Amino acid sequence: MMQFSEQAAPDEVRAWEAFDLLATMVAVVQPDGTCLFANAVLESVVGLSRRTLVTRTLPEWFREPSALLEAIDAVSRNEFATRRFEGALRRAVVGHAEPLPVHIIVSQTEHSHSRILVEMIEIEQQTRQDREERALGQAQVTKELIRNLAHEIKNPLGGIRGAAQLLAMDLPSPELIEYTQVIIHEADRLQTLVDRLLAPHRKPHVVGDVNIHEVCERVRSLVLAEHSRGLRVERDYDASIPEFRGDREQLIQAVLNIVHNACQALNERIDEGDACITLRTRVSRQVTIGKQRFRLALELHIQDNGPGVPDSLRDRIFYPLVSGRDGGSGLGLTLAQTFVQQHQGTIECDSAPGRTVFKIVIPLP
Incomplete structure (x- = not known):
């Protein structure tokens, strides 16, 4: 059962529970920094239960608490409606000794003098x-x-x-x-x-029920038919992912284009017999894509053990007519991005020598 301090009325706490639906860390504090409420994400990141957090002050979890205390005090005295600054949040989670860089937003609430809202966004997430x-x-x-x-x-x-x-x-x-x-x-x-x-x-957008694993299996069979030796295509599927509405053929083409690019980068490893592509599916919660928020989203990771994307191309790989090989049209990834975006999704690349991952994110119902 969630506990709350004497200063927070039960109806206030019930209203604040809506903050549990957010993907960012949120706390409600008093002007002296005493924590009245901490949402589920803040619990998870700090590594302590809400019951423990509401018995402490929020600034003590920051490497430099004075900046947060000053912002809370200024907002509570109505000097500012909102204050924004950067900070470093300390964590009690084992294995996370380094503070987490966060962007802090201190804002007024309806009870501006006694209830201050503090939102913390991971710098990496904001980037x-x-x-x-x-x-x-x-x-x-x-x-x-x-x-x-x-x-x-x-x-x-x-x-x-x-x-x-x-x-x-x-x-x-x-x-x-x-x-x-x-x-x-x-x-x-x-x-x-x-x-x-x-x-x-x-081409018209043909919408129907799509099972992402059927898409992956179709791509896998096509690629293995083309590369019967020297290439492994491994599966790492989350079977709980539901079907969603989309254009099956467009998604097959998008995934196939990415996998074909991976195969071309893996030519030397295919000859050596140790090339590997992994198709991994996961569900992500409370995802922001562009400026829209979605409760659930599909994540499809297409990972290979190739040499990686050259630094000179990394920021331009989705541009049309940009290719890393002789004779390439430079349209494969551009078309993949177009098809994914037509499903309200995004596609991004994280690459280093020996490991390149293309991540497709598509909202789920």
């Missing part, structure tokens, strides 16, 4: 959310640019090809006709590239 928002914005700009550019290229291509065909009929020399064939061939190649750029925007 990730900022990165996701930038990626979504960049993807939208890129999509519009590609669509407009592709249409501008496509119109004159037809004229160039048609002119080359007419010219070939009037040329007497086979050598000159050969040049027109080069023009026609290159025009066709560019036409194919333009069609691929426009494909995600033309």
